[in-house]
Amino acid sequence: MDTVRINHKNVLFIAHRGASCLETENTLAAFIAAGNRTYFGIETDVHITKDGKFILIHDDTTGRVAESDLVVEETDFSTLRTLPLKDTSGKCGRIDLRMPTLLEYIGICKKYEKTAVLELKNRIETEKIAEMVQEIQSAGYFENVIFISFYLENLMDLKTIAPSAAAQFLTSNEIDDKMIASLMQFKLDIDAKDSLLSPALVKQLHDSGIKVNCWTCDDANSAQSLIDMGVDMITTNCLE
Numbered sequence: 001m002d003t004v005r006i007n008h009k010n011v012l013f014i015a016h017r018g019a020s021c022l023e024t025e026n027t028l029a030a031f032i033a034a035g036n037r038t039y040f041g042i043e044t045d046v047h048i049t050k051d052g053k054f055i056l057i058h059d060d061t062t063g064r065v066a067e068s069d070l071v072v073e074e075t076d077f078s079t080l081r082t083l084p085l086k087d088t089s090g091k092c093g094r095i096d097l098r099m100p101t102l103l104e105y106i107g108i109c110k111k112y113e114k115t116a117v118l119e120l121k122n123r124i125e126t127e128k129i130a131e132m133v134q135e136i137q138s139a140g141y142f143e144n145v146i147f148i149s150f151y152l153e154n155l156m157d158l159k160t161i162a163p164s165a166a167a168q169f170l171t172s173n174e175i176d177d178k179m180i181a182s183l184m185q186f187k188l189d190i191d192a193k194d195s196l197l198s199p200a201l202v203k204q205l206h207d208s209g210i211k212v213n214c215w216t217c218d219d220a221n222s223a224q225s226l227i228d229m230g231v232d233m234i235t236t237n238c239l240e
Helices: 028-035 077-081 102-112 126-138 152-161 177-185 199-207 220-229
Strands: 012-015 041-048 054-056 115-120 145-149 166-171 189-193 212-215 233-236
Touching: 028 041, 028 102, 041 102, 054 077, 054 102, 102 115, 102 126, 115 126, 115 152, 126 152, 145 152, 152 166, 166 177, 199 212, 199 220, 220 233
Parallel strands: 012 041, 012 233, 041 115, 115 145, 145 166, 166 189, 189 212, 212 233
Antiparallel strands: 041 054
């Protein structure tokens, strides 16, 4: 499988979990594949291991992407790090598919000059968010990161620690006036399920000073509708 090229005008495209239609999701291989393409950003998911390390994987457990099924946040980093991940590329003999660290991911985004779109999975303790911010700042790439989370508390803590951080509230719920008021209050943008959006809603969000990202669109016709609505970003597994 390859990516599907479309004319996305000025809309910024984000590679969901890296170029996940080409390589195993959330691996260095997927991030590098996205880096070598036209994407504006590379999205991934960060968890905290049992021993307090940052590791990149989407699910709370490893069974979907690895042979062993472990609870990520109840397992030490060293065990997770050595766990081979399933190869979705169809190649043979791969030994490079492991869960990346946060700094490995940031390093790839920096090398390929891509915006890092980092999802804070689950509710993360305030001090760990501060540690994450410090790690990214030490890599000299903080201004090129967009933080996203379904947990508003994560983003509120982030904004307290680093008021200038770019952050988007993830949602699959109806976007009503109350939600928009909260986004404005905490200076957050939105990353919404694509089916929630309409031209009128995108205009309302823009009129409120809120940028609009959406997930996860893999259909070219649907993407064209979103582009016509005027969304700012589209997160995708396979469109480019």
